[in-house]
Amino acid sequence: MVETDFILTERREGYRVITLNRPDRLNSFNEAMHAELMSALLEAEADGSCRALVLTGAGRGFCAGQDLSDRVFNPGQVPDLSSTLERLYNPLVRKLRALQMPVICAVNGVAAGAGANIALACDIVLAARSAKFIQAFAKLGLVPDSGGTWFLPRLIGPARARALTLLAEPVTAEQGEAWGMIWRAVDDASLMDEANRLAAHFATQPTAGLALIKQALDVSETNDLDQQLDLERDLQGRAGRTPDYMEGVTAFFEKRPPKFTGKA
Template identity: 75%
Template sequence: MVSDLVLTDIRAGYRVLTLNRPDRLNSFSADLHAALMAALIAAEQDKSCRALILTGAGRGFCAGQDLSDGVFTPGETPDLSAPIEKFYNPLVRKLRGIPMPVVCAVNGVAAGAGANLALACDIVIAARSAKFIQAFAKLGLVPDTGGTWLLPRLVGGARARALAMLAEPISAERAETWGMIWKVVEDSDLMAEGHALAASLATQPTDGLALIKQALDASETNTLDAQLDLERELQGRAGRSADYAEGVTAFLERRAPRFVGRAKD
């Protein structure tokens, strides 16, 4: 069943979404795409959900596109722009735009689209044994799933070009050193760290965090003047929220804030 391809574990204030094709290193099929998008939409519609963890079942996080899933037939010329438009681009847009923080817990190899899926999340932690591979060049392809946008901004132009053209794996430790990810943890501690992060984020002013996501993404292409204008607009929205009032009140009363999180429709 499609629903079995992404496991949803509902916790207090957050959800864990687990890619569940371990026999294929959680590589993408059309059904997996559909299941992941459905899980993200369900989380977004649940106002009690204030954070997400994305991880993979088994020994890998995601090996990218499953090449046996009808994208290539010997003797035929495929149109690879079609699955990009139908699946990968909407997925990246959903992850970047979903109004809550997304923690990615990379439990093993993250290759091709799988690597860039991880990098499209807000906070990325990785097991020490994990590896990131921009595998596209080995097939004569271009990094997709946002890779050509994400990599230069995370690691700089020189490293991005080498990663894309050489298609060599890099360790989780190097990814952390280069600023590609937030943190490396021991394999046995990965999910405990992910749960701790998500549980903490689920107590924070979720709508404010969503505005931070919006502002940071816009900053990549905005001029300074445009970004200053956007900050003014977003700060105005944040200042009208119940969470801002609660944060200031709690500060003045010298107590921990009790944030509402996501505004009700």
Template identity: 70%
Template sequence: MQPKTGLPTTGLEPVLLVDQRDGWTKLTLNRPERLNAFNEAMHQALAAALDEAGADEHCRAVLLTGTGRGFCTGQDLSDRLGGDGPHDLGATIEAFYNPLVRRMRALRKPVVCAVNGVAAGAGANIAFACDIVLAARSAKFIQSFVKVGLVPDSGGTFFLPRLVGPARARGLAMLAEPLPAETAEAWGLIWKTVEDATLQEEAERLTAHLATQPTQGLSLIKQALDAAQENSLDEQLDLERDFQRKAGRTPDYREGVSAFMEKRPPRFSGRDS
């Protein structure tokens, strides 16, 4: 299926390409001349597309990527020029970046990210907010905030220490040194590094696979792993019990057991009842 048009545009091009595939949706940030830096139009388009994917029962996975030579460099700083006084950056975060991260984490479907080039500032942290991140071998991750006197946002101060530990998190945030994709993989920031030429193909294959899996089970996995970052062991054991009860009542559990007993591939529906 061809990408949708009619979305907010920069010039003649939509700022977000929405490509609905068989059981999943590909969302492509499309401001390549600005290395896919966010402006208000792209925020609005991405929020609407994520909401649509979440509400679409036929969409069981989402792939997020970018056009051109960069995945995303965070906020388009040209939008911050001019005016009589200092801009309220907190208002921008409250209106756009925090809701975006919350949307992706709350989406009851897996979100795959294909980082096709530089991911800087909020662009890097938006990638880390996804469930599974693939990166081109040439990609780099940069916590560039300190270069303009800011602090990591879009969940950066939350995700970084949990993914790589406090020492590496402080180094990344305070030094703003580019982190190569292969190092990001070795440190546990991302799932896998792949060759540039095969990134999109592999990301699409992975997303298509997830779209055939037990969607309700994947949703519960997302929720359980997020809760584990704050829960005690006893709280997490109780949560696992409750979630397993829910998963065990889904059609996909019955189908999985039947397929195992009959020695055939399962045909998961993704339905919760």
């Protein structure tokens, strides 16, 4: 276990568990936690033995978004929230999406504001049945950020996305599963067991091929069919040149489980 002021990193066989660790503030972000989380992600990315990530929160919530006490302004001062997004939140969302391994988010309790959208930036979202997702921005006169206006319409459709962002009403884990916003709602006591089970599975899979799947899905919403067919052709060519493809085919004919290395 590696512990910084606000982030815990646990190395497991083939994957890492990264825990937001400001439970007294519902794991809301200040600048220090942003820096420590990015550092933890970069370290995992550089570790060739790390083939999956689990992101979760300590205590009774996943993440309440921005710590507003970290944004105290002097009288007459005009805040520059665009700078905060450009320096901190946008790089975090981009990094989560670009990681060349599956990222599982285990949402324990509230995921509000940017915290909800950081969860949705992960590849697979599990949520405890007690969890709630809240697009809280409208309550402060703000716009959903951290990718919220991009993820939500694609996950749940434009009508639900508009209502959730304009009304700022909470969505339960079970409702989120029914709408396709998250992968699965699980019993609270089973949340981390299920997250670790998925990560352990991914740690044995063809990681380079999974990264190519992520790449194809990320652009499928904006590509037309011809563009996507061309991309699938190109990515499949790359996948077919990986050692894991040959191992998978060999294992199939030898009627044995494959032993994937995850290497490109």
